[in-house]
Amino acid sequence: MISTYQRIYAVVRRIPRGRVATYGQVAALAGLPGQARLVGYALHALASGTAVPWQRVINARGTVSARGTQSGGALTQRMMLEREGVAFNGAGRVSLDRFGWKPTGKRPAAGRDSR
């Protein structure tokens, strides 16, 4: 039996490397429009060992959300994303316009700088 969480994990697993998706985005794809909190909570409850690129899931602001415990975990996540090719600006934010994952398969044309 698949729980709501399993659904979220499935969506997150579909995020290609070098791309990031917002909680709201994943929530909508998982069939939970507006329930971004559940996505974050699901990832929090994510058991170690589960193959889910939770690191590619960030908030709508393009920043990495901090999780109560495990201080610095967000920092590690940021490092992993940079390793995949995701660039962070001085404010520690990611340009969703360039690295935001397009579930529709549509891509903002390769190599497109907006600013």
Place this chain on the structure above:
DNA sequence: ATGCTGACTATGT
């Protein structure tokens, strides 16, 4: 069964 908490988002100031 009820109540609280939680990796969020949208809107208003």
Place this chain on the structure above:
DNA sequence: TACATAGCCAGCA
């Protein structure tokens, strides 16, 4: 752009 407030669902005590 940043801060504050309201709404939402699932899991645990």
